[in-house]
Amino acid sequence: MLYGLLLNLLFILVGIFLQHLWAEKTGNDHSKIVITVVTAVTIILCILLQLDHSFIQDLKFIPFIIGSLYGGIFVSILLFIIMLLVYLFVYGLTSTFIPFFLIFGSVGLACGLLSPRFFKWTMTKKLQAMVAFACLVPLFMFFFMNDHQIDSYHTVFLLITPVIAMIIVGYIMEAMRETVSLRQQIIKAEKSEVVSQLAASVSHEVRNPLTVTKGFLQLVLESEDLPLEKRKEYIRLALEELDTASNIINDYLTFAKPAPAYWELLDIGIHLKHIEDIISTYAHMNSVRIESELVSCVIQGNKQQFHQCFLNITKNCIEAMPDGGVLTIYTSIFQKHVLIQISDTGIGMTKEQLNRIGEPYFSTKEKGTGLGMMVVYSIIKAMKGTIAISSNLGQGTTFTIRIPIAVPR
Ligand code: ADP
Ligand code: MG
Numbered sequence: 001m002l003y004g005l006l007l008n009l010l011f012i013l014v015g016i017f018l019q020h021l022w023a024e025k026t027g028n029d030h031s032k033i034v035i036t037v038v039t040a041v042t043i044i045l046c047i048l049l050q051l052d053h054s055f056i057q058d059l060k061f062i063p064f065i066i067g068s069l070y071g072g073i074f075v076s077i078l079l080f081i082i083m084l085l086v087y088l089f090v091y092g093l094t095s096t097f098i099p100f101f102l103i104f105g106s107v108g109l110a111c112g113l114l115s116p117r118f119f120k121w122t123m124t125k126k127l128q129a130m131v132a133f134a135c136l137v138p139l140f141m142f143f144f145m146n147d148h149q150i151d152s153y154h155t156v157f158l159l160i161t162p163v164i165a166m167i168i169v170g171y172i173m174e175a176m177r178e179t180v181s182l183r184q185q186i187i188k189a190e191k192s193e194v195v196s197q198l199a200a201s202v203s204h205e206v207r208n209p210l211t212v213t214k215g216f217l218q219l220v221l222e223s224e225d226l227p228l229e230k231r232k233e234y235i236r237l238a239l240e241e242l243d244t245a246s247n248i249i250n251d252y253l254t255f256a257k258p259a260p261a262y263w264e265l266l267d268i269g270i271h272l273k274h275i276e277d278i279i280s281t282y283a284h285m286n287s288v289r290i291e292s293e294l295v296s297c298v299i300q301g302n303k304q305q306f307h308q309c310f311l312n313i314t315k316n317c318i319e320a321m322p323d324g325g326v327l328t329i330y331t332s333i334f335q336k337h338v339l340i341q342i343s344d345t346g347i348g349m350t351k352e353q354l355n356r357i358g359e360p361y362f363s364t365k366e367k368g369t370g371l372g373m374m375v376v377y378s379i380i381k382a383m384k385g386t387i388a389i390s391s392n393l394g395q396g397t398t399f400t401i402r403i404p405i406a407v408p409r
Contacts, residue, residue: 039067068111076112099144134166286323320346
């Protein structure tokens with residue numbers, strides 16, 4: 001019996017790991033379809049594996065509770081139906097069917113209805129709820145459908161194992177969900193880091209046009225015998241400078257503003273130009289010249305993420321050229337993919353550094369976060385693209401990004 005229970009537990013854990021792997025891959029840990037499929041398969045396996053034992057002695061209610069709590073009421077109803085069908089198929093319409101129906105129906109309903117609130121709880125509270133449900137089900141089953149003669153030793157055993165199993169399963173489930181959400185938080189935190197770093201260069205760059213505007217306006221105010229023509233000319237120049245300042249702020253704000261993460265069609269020509277505009281103030285401050293050749297070509301992605309990704313790369317390139325240099329952005333189309341090559345003429349990297357780039361917290365800079373390239377990798381992966389980096393110490397670095405072109409619909 002213990003062997004069967006352990007086997008049950010193994011299947012449940014494998015299911016959770018698979019679900020976690022999927023969440024890591026897609027970055028979506030609330031996928032109801034995945035939760036439903038994984039828990040449904042585990043439930044079926046749990047029932048089939050314990051066939052030669054009593055019906056009570058399997059752990060099928062653990063994936064059932066997990067699926068209902070994490071998936072919500074619809075998943076819970078679906079799992080319930082699947083479980084009924086498997087029950088009928090395996091055991092037929094026996095006398096225990098009605099209690100079975102009632103127990104799992106009410107527990108499923110309770111879990112499903114609790115689900116929206118469940119997500120807001122702390123880990124301890126979640127675990128308590130899961131364990132409480134895991135105790136309830138076998139207790140009810142003993143009361144209502146104890147058709148086998150199980151002695152008291154086994155009764156205790158059958159009540160304790162679900163609790164232990166539930167604690168293990170619930171803890172692993174929560175710990176894994178935490179890592180996925182932590183990674184998403186890092187992406188957000190890194191963005192605010194970039195936002196605050198760029199803010200310095202933006203405020204610096206905005207000050208210039210404002211000073212010029214102020215100068216012209218003072219000139220107009222103070223010299224009273226200025227001809228009308230000259231007066232108009234000065235005001236026009238002042239307005240132009242104000243436009244420049246407002247453009248810089250606008251560019252920066254579109255990047256800094258939080259936006260919903262939906263997918264859209266992006267023309268890389270337009271968006272890379274936009275990135276060039278945002279980064280140009282920063283480049284200017286570091287005496288870096290930007291050269292670019294941009295083709296127009298449509299890919300699929302999220303605008304904000306696209307901006308963040310290429311800002312991180314170009315910002316690194318500029319930072320790699322402390323004494324100035326050239327930043328090149330070159331695009332071309334090759335085999336249904338767009339190739340974006342970004343090169344700098346900076347300090348370059350050693351082989352060891354090149355191997356570690358993209359690792360979280362790997363940074364050679366005093367004030368570096370070491371998260372920029374990690375974010376780049378995850379965004380490019382989400383766009384189904386690839387990135388290759390080549391670098392020569394003292395000569396510069398080239399980033400080559402390949403992203404599939406969106407198929408026109
Ligand atoms: P950070 O910029 O905060 O240090 P990143 O993840 O953006 O973190 O970059 C990690 C490290 O990769 C940098 O510290 C730097 O050593 C290296 N690196 C990234 N881009 C370049 C580049 N263009 N040239 C040289 N080194 C680079
Ligand atoms: Mg960086």
